[in-house]
Amino acid sequence: MQIMKxxxxxxxxxxxxxxxxxxxxxxxxxIPGQFRYMAEQDPESAFLRWPLTLxxxxxxxxxxxxxxxxxxxIDEIRGANPFSKRSRIFIxxxxxxxxxxxxxxxCGLIFVLxxxxxxxxxxxxxxxxxxxxxxxxxxxxxxxxxxxxxTD
Numbered sequence: 001m002q003i004m005k006x007x008x009x010x011x012x013x014x015x016x017x018x019x020x021x022x023x024x025x026x027x028x029x030x031i032p033g034q035f036r037y038m039a040e041q042d043p044e045s046a047f048l049r050w051p052l053t054l055x056x057x058x059x060x061x062x063x064x065x066x067x068x069x070x071x072x073x074i075d076e077i078r079g080a081n082p083f084s085k086r087s088r089i090f091i092x093x094x095x096x097x098x099x100x101x102x103x104x105x106x107c108g109l110i111f112v113l114x115x116x117x118x119x120x121x122x123x124x125x126x127x128x129x130x131x132x133x134x135x136x137x138x139x140x141x142x143x144x145x146x147x148x149x150x151t152d
Contacts, residue, residue, distance in 0.1 A: 027060040062101040
């Protein structure tokens with residue numbers, strides 16, 4: 001049974017690590033290149049290149065913070081004292097990072113809705129925003145659970 005828990009822990013960390021690598025590539029290569037290409041194709045909206053790049057990189061940074069905090073939280077939960085003060089710190093980091101991501105996503109949603117002529121992409125953004133909001137509520141409840149069961 002202990003071997004299975006170790007394998008599960010290793011698989012979760014491999015998935016988190018792989019996702020972090022993909023997000024880093026997206027953050028530093030794909031997003032700046034995409035906005036550069038868009039500025040070349042549509043020079044009238046070239047002024048949006050740097051603000052959109054900054055917002056995209058900040059949103060991905062928030063997701064990276066969530067993943068790193070999740071990695072540490074898994075280690076804390078598997079340890080001897082899962083309801084420690086350190087665990088609550090990681091939960092708070094996840095909540096704040098998801099809140100920042102949700103704010104950026106909300107601003108993007110408002111911008112896209114004001115410019116959209118096709119309902120597909122705004123609908124996708126609305127679904128993603130709803131999912132992140134639900135995730136934030138679940139993390140908040142987990143934080144409340146940790147606060148009630150605190151051993152510190």
